[in-house]
Amino acid sequence: MARPMLIAAARRPTRQIHVGPVAVGGGAPISVQSMTITKTADVEGTLAQIYALASAGADIVRCTCNEKEAAEGLAHIVPRSPVPIVADIHFHHEMALAALEAGVQGLRLNPGNLRKEAEIKQVAQEAKDRGVPIRIGVNAGSLHPELYKRFGGATPEALVESARMELAYFAEVDFDDVKISVKASSVPLMIEAYRLASETFDHPLHLGVTEAGPPPAGLVKGTAGIGTLLAEGIGDTIRYSLTADPVEEVKAGRQLLEALGLRERKSVDLIACPSCGRAEIDVIGVARAAQEALESRQLPIQVAVMGCVVNGPGEAREADLGIAAGRRRGHLFIKGKIVRVVPEDEMVAALVEEAEKLVAEGIEARLAAADAGAEAEAEADRRMLIEAKGEDANHSSQKVELIRKTIHEEREPPAPAHDQSGNPRPSKDQ
Ligand code: SF4
Numbered sequence: 001m002a003r004p005m006l007i008a009a010a011r012r013p014t015r016q017i018h019v020g021p022v023a024v025g026g027g028a029p030i031s032v033q034s035m036t037i038t039k040t041a042d043v044e045g046t047l048a049q050i051y052a053l054a055s056a057g058a059d060i061v062r063c064t065c066n067e068k069e070a071a072e073g074l075a076h077i078v079p080r081s082p083v084p085i086v087a088d089i090h091f092h093h094e095m096a097l098a099a100l101e102a103g104v105q106g107l108r109l110n111p112g113n114l115r116k117e118a119e120i121k122q123v124a125q126e127a128k129d130r131g132v133p134i135r136i137g138v139n140a141g142s143l144h145p146e147l148y149k150r151f152g153g154a155t156p157e158a159l160v161e162s163a164r165m166e167l168a169y170f171a172e173v174d175f176d177d178v179k180i181s182v183k184a185s186s187v188p189l190m191i192e193a194y195r196l197a198s199e200t201f202d203h204p205l206h207l208g209v210t211e212a213g214p215p216p217a218g219l220v221k222g223t224a225g226i227g228t229l230l231a232e233g234i235g236d237t238i239r240y241s242l243t244a245d246p247v248e249e250v251k252a253g254r255q256l257l258e259a260l261g262l263r264e265r266k267s268v269d270l271i272a273c274p275s276c277g278r279a280e281i282d283v284i285g286v287a288r289a290a291q292e293a294l295e296s297r298q299l300p301i302q303v304a305v306m307g308c309v310v311n312g313p314g315e316a317r318e319a320d321l322g323i324a325a326g327r328r329r330g331h332l333f334i335k336g337k338i339v340r341v342v343p344e345d346e347m348v349a350a351l352v353e354e355a356e357k358l359v360a361e362g363i364e365a366r367l368a369a370a371d372a373g374a375e376a377e378a379e380a381d382r383r384m385l386i387e388a389k390g391e392d393a394n395h396s397s398q399k400v401e402l403i404r405k406t407i408h409e410e411r412e413p414p415a416p417a418h419d420q421s422g423n424p425r426p427s428k429d430q
Pocket residue numbers: 273274275276277278279280306307308309310311312315
């Protein structure tokens with residue numbers, strides 16, 4: 001079941017920092033982050049969300065610390081959190097100091113909103129004394145007005161300069177335990193800004209497309225920006241910013257890293273055929289039901305849902321496990337080999353049951369446990385379907401014939417206007 005990890009471009013070397021026990025940069029696994037959307041003062045509600053995020057695969061969670069009650073909430077949340085907590089700070093440096101007091105494992109400072117040099121240095125000094133890293137979280141939408149003016153807008157250079165200035169303040173108190181983000185809601189701007197940041201700094205980079213919006217557009221934007229950079233070897237930790245339940249952000253982050261082969265697969269990789277004239281079931285509905293049933297289980301295998309038994313097991317023979325439909329039955333197959341035939345209404349349940357056994361026992365053991373008559377039964381279904389629908393249920397040969405005829409007719413040269421004796425040929429209309 002171990003699948004070879006796809007290698008994107010070699011990861012650009014960065015120094016390593018630690019957010020609590022989670023290493024970021026310096027070749028550490030790329031971590032997935034998200035942010036709670038509860039009031040941080042609501043300790044139980046926030047912790048419930050943090051647990052949901054952690055069980056979806058979040059490595060680090062950020063909570064806003066915008067008022068005294070939020071800082072007090074953090075003091076209760078941090079010791080009970082299963083993952084390190086980063087406090088998000090805008091405008092008030094006292095909130096950063098209070099969050100440090102609460103025991104957070106990281107701070108995020110927005111240099112566009114927190115601008116007083118003395119206050120920035122005070123926070124950096126305190127973070128240094130406590131061994132807590134800071135993310136310099138530059139955001140195109142809240143860029144320092146002077147930089148906006150100097151660069152004629154929120155350009156990649158302006159975003160990187162904002163991070164550089166903040167680093168310079170930190171350097172004055174000899175603090176360098178830093179990661180950097182240069183987010184924008186524009187994907188091209190964000191990509192350019194991170195490319196420049198990667199050339200400029202050797203600090204770990206936290207990737208994100210900010211305010212990407214609700215799915216699916218938000219997912220597409222996040223994937224376009226984050227995925228492009230990761231494929232170039234840029235990025236050490238990621239966050240999707242979706243207008244959705246933050247659990248969706250974590251799922252998207254994990255799935256992107258797993259799809260790129262940058263994190264080991266923990267969850268099911270569900271593939272499904274696109275359906276066609278041969279389909280014997282509602283492929284979309286069954287695939288969705290299978291996804292819902294399997295996603296909460298940590299089963300690191302590829303599972304296929306295929307619309308017909310005629311081609312399904314063959315087309316998905318690379319999948320660890322699959323099910324194909326035919327004659328109101330489901331053919332369950334492992335690596336393309338039929339192991340059981342079940343009634344159609346038990347397809348999803350059978351798939352889930354077999355997936356769990358496959359992960360627990362391994363492929364060889366499950367192949368050895370195949371029902372004795374399954375292959376023969378499946379072959380009988382397959383034959384009957386081919387007889388009923390023919391070899392060409394999608395009418396492809398018919399279409400090919402039509403295509404050939406059309407192209408042939410277009411290419412056929414027009415008949416000459418005169419016959420061999422030079423007399424004009426009668427027009428077809430005459
Ligand atoms: S041939 Fe069968 S498995 Fe392939 S797309 Fe069509 S229904 Fe799905």
